[in-house]
Amino acid sequence: xxxxxxxxxxxxxxxxxxxxxxxxxxxxxxxxxxxxxxxxxxxxxxxxxxxxxxxxxxxxxxxxxxxxxxxxxxxxxxxxxxxxxxxxxxxxxxxxxxxxxxxxxxxxxxxxxxxxxxxxxxxxxxxxxxxxxxxxxxxxxxxxxxxxxxxxxxxxxxxxxxxxxxxxxxxxxxxxxxxxxxxxxxxxxxxxxxxxxxxxxxxxxxxxxxxxxxxxxxxxxxxxxxxxxxxxxxxxxxxxxxxxxxxxxxxxxxxxxxxxxxxxxxxxxxxxxxxxxxxxxxxxxxxxxxxxxxxxxxxxxxxxxxxxxxxxxxxxxxxxxxxxxxxxxxxxxxxxxxxxxxxxxxxxxxxxxxxxxxxxxxxxxxxxxxxxxxxxxxxxxxxxxxxxxxxxxxxxxxxxxxxxxxxxxxxxxxxxxx
Numbered sequence: 001x002x003x004x005x006x007x008x009x010x011x012x013x014x015x016x017x018x019x020x021x022x023x024x025x026x027x028x029x030x031x032x033x034x035x036x037x038x039x040x041x042x043x044x045x046x047x048x049x050x051x052x053x054x055x056x057x058x059x060x061x062x063x064x065x066x067x068x069x070x071x072x073x074x075x076x077x078x079x080x081x082x083x084x085x086x087x088x089x090x091x092x093x094x095x096x097x098x099x100x101x102x103x104x105x106x107x108x109x110x111x112x113x114x115x116x117x118x119x120x121x122x123x124x125x126x127x128x129x130x131x132x133x134x135x136x137x138x139x140x141x142x143x144x145x146x147x148x149x150x151x152x153x154x155x156x157x158x159x160x161x162x163x164x165x166x167x168x169x170x171x172x173x174x175x176x177x178x179x180x181x182x183x184x185x186x187x188x189x190x191x192x193x194x195x196x197x198x199x200x201x202x203x204x205x206x207x208x209x210x211x212x213x214x215x216x217x218x219x220x221x222x223x224x225x226x227x228x229x230x231x232x233x234x235x236x237x238x239x240x241x242x243x244x245x246x247x248x249x250x251x252x253x254x255x256x257x258x259x260x261x262x263x264x265x266x267x268x269x270x271x272x273x274x275x276x277x278x279x280x281x282x283x284x285x286x287x288x289x290x291x292x293x294x295x296x297x298x299x300x301x302x303x304x305x306x307x308x309x310x311x312x313x314x315x316x317x318x319x320x321x322x323x324x325x326x327x328x329x330x331x332x333x334x335x336x337x338x339x340x341x342x343x344x345x346x347x348x349x350x351x352x353x354x355x356x357x358x359x360x361x362x363x364x365x366x367x368x369x370x371x372x373x374x375x376x377x378x379x380x381x382x383x384x385x386x387x388x389x390x391x392x393x394x395x396x397x398x399x400x401x402x403x404x405x406x407x408x409x410x411x412x413x414x415x416x417x418x
Contacts, residue, residue, distance in 0.1 A: 032108040034122065036139040036167035039064065039322055045104045045124035047071050047135040047171060048088035052241075054324065058228045063195050064241055064322060068257070068298070071173065072189040072278055075308075078130030078179030084189055084281055087126060087133065094258065096269035099279070102126045102133075111136055130179040136172040142210045146321055148242040149203025149217035152288040159205040162240055164321035168211075171320070175305065176313035186305035187250065189278045190318050192243045193257040193298035196418075197222035200254035200297035202287040214244035214319050218254065218299035225329065225360075225417040232332030234357060234417055237324055244319040249301035251283035256291060257298035265296075274298045333357040333415040338394055342407060347399040350390055351413055359415040361385070364397050367410045374412065 031042040031049070042051040049069040054062035068091060074084040079101075086098035104126050111121035119139040126133050146168065147161035177183045197220035206215050219242045228235055255277070258270030277283050278300050289297055305314040338350040353359060362385060365378040372378065386396040401407050 032122065034137055034139060034169065036119065036141075038165050038167050038324075041065075041069070041169055041320070043108060043122075043137060044088060045107050045135075046087040046089075046100075046102060046126055047124070047133075047137075047173065048091070050092040052320075052322070056324070056326075058230055059226065059235070059237075059324075059326060060229055062224075062226050062237070064239060065193070065195055068191055068193045068275075069320065070191045072191070073131065073133075073175065074185070074187045074189075074281055075130070075183045076185040077181055077183040078177075079128075081130075084187070084278055085128065086279075094263070094265055094270060095267050101128045103128070105132070108137070111138075116140070127178065130177070130183065132176045132178050134174040134176070136170075136174070138170050140168045140170050140211075140319075142166055142168055144210050145323070146211045146214065146244070146319070147207035147209040147217075148219050148240055148244075148321060148323060149201070149205060149207070149215075150219060151203055151205070152201045153204045154287050157205075159203065159207075161203070161205075161207050161209075162323055163209065164240070164242060164323045169320040170317055172315060172317040174313050174315045175308070177308035177310055180310055182310065183308045186308055186314070187281065188303045188305060188316055189300055190243060190245070190303075191275060191278060191298065191300040192218055192220065192241070192320075193274075193296075194220040194222060194239070194241045196224040196237075196239060196295070197241065197297050198290065198294045200289045200299045202252045202254055202299065202301075204248070211244075211319070213246045216245040216247070216249055216301065218243045218252065218301060220297055220299060222295070227332070227415075227417065233328060234330040234332070235326045236329045237326050239325075240323040242319075242321045242323075243299065243301070244321065245301060245303070245316075247303050247316060250304040251302040252285065252287070252300065253277050253283035254286050254289040254297065254299045255284075256289070256296055258296050259291075260293035260296050263296075270296075274300045278302075330357045331355065333359055335362075335413050335415065337413075338390065342401065343398075345401050345403070347397075347401060347407075347409065347411075349397045349399065349411065349413070350394055351396075352391075352394040353415065357415075358417075360418050361416045362395065363414050363416060364399070365412040365414065366399065368406075368408070370410060378412065 052065040072084040089100040106125040111123035122137040145163040151159040256273040
C-alpha cells in the first residue's frame with residue numbers, strides 16, 4: 001500500500017514503474033515488440049534484445065532479460081576482423097559500446113510469408129561489408145512446451161529437464177558472404193543473460209518432448225518477487241529462460257555477466273563474464289555456474305560454419321523459451337504514516353509497514369498537484385531513507401523543499417519487492 005500525504009489520508013496500491021532508460025542506452029531503445037500471449041520481447045534489427053516482459057494477467061511488465069540476447073561472428077578473410085564482432089553496437093542495462101562494425105540495411109519488417117499460421121513473421125538485414133546477415137523472427141506455439149535441460153552435461157546420465165511455457169521465439173540467422181573472396185574459420189556466437197537468474201548451465205542430452213531436435217541448451221534460472229498488478233498481493237516467482245540450438249556447439253560457457261557488488265548494472269561494460277570469452281573466442285566449456293553473489297549469470301554457445309565462397313550462405317536457428325512459476329506469498333503491504341512536518345528546508349516524513357510483509361525497500365514520488373497521471377506526471381525522488389527512526393522498525397524520508405516555491409506538495413510512498 002502507499003499513501004497520498006496531504007491534509008487527509010487516502011490509501012491505494014500502485015505498481016512500481018519500470019526503470020527509465022538512461023541516456024547512455026538511447027541508441028539501444030528502438031525495437032519491435034514480438035508478442036505471444038505469455039510474454040513479449042523487444043527486438044532490434046541486429047537480433048539483439050534487452051527487454052523481454054511477462055504478459056500473464058496480473059504480472060504484465062515484469063522483466064525477464066534486462067540482460068542480453070545477442071549474437072557475434074568471427075571469420076578469416078574480407079576485412080579480417082581481429083576477433084568475434086558483435087552484431088549490435090550499443091547494449092543497454094548495463095550500457096556499453098561493443099566492437100560492432102555492422103550497419104542496418106533493413107529495419108525489422110514483415111517477412112515473406114507474413115505469418116506461420118498463428119503469429120506474424122518478421123525479418124531484418126544487417127551488413128559489415130564482408131557478410132550480410134538476414135535475421136528471421138517468429139513466435140512458435142509448441143502447444144505443450146519444450147524440454148529445458150536442467151542437469152549439466154558433465155554430470156552424466158540420466159539428466160533431467162523442466163517444461164517451458166507454451167510459446168517460444170525462433171530466431172534464424174542467414175549469413176551470406178559478400179566480401180568478394182572466400183571466408184574461412186567462420187564461427188557464430190549466441191549469448192544470453194537473464195535479469196534475475198542466479199544459475200546458468202549447459203545440457204546437451206536428447207529429451208523426448210516437442211521440438212526435441214533443439215537439444216543443446218543453455219538454461220538460466222532465478223527467483224524474484226513482485227506485486228500483483230491488480231490486487232497488490234506479493235508473489236514469488238521462479239523463472240527459467242533457455243536458449244536452444246539444433247546444431248551441436250563447437251564451444252560453450254556458463255559464467256558471469258559482471259559481478260554483483262563490483263560492476264554497475266546501469267552503465268559500463270562488465271569487468272568479468274562470458275561476453276569477454278566470446279570476444280576472445282575462448283569459451284571454456286564450463287557447464288554449470290552458480291556464483292556466490294546469487295545473481296548476474298550468463299551463457300553462450302559457438303557454432304562453426306562451413307567455409308563460405310563469395311555469395312555462399314549458411315543458416316542457423318535458435319530458440320528462446322521461458323517458464324514462470326508464480327506463488328502467492330503475502331497480502332499487500334500497508335504503509336502507515338507516523339508523522340509529517342516541515343523542518344527548516346526539508347519535509348520530514350515518518351512511516352512504517354504495519355502488516356509485517358517483507359519488502360526490499362521504498363521509493364517516494366512527489367507532485368505539486370493531483371491533475372496528472374501517476375507515475376508519468378510525478379517525480380521519483382532520490383533521497384536517503386533513515387532506518388529505525390523515530391521508533392524501531394520505522395523509516396524516515398527527508399525531502400528538500402524548493403526555496404522560494406509554495407511548499408505545498410503531494411507524496412506517494414511505495415513499497416518495493418524484487
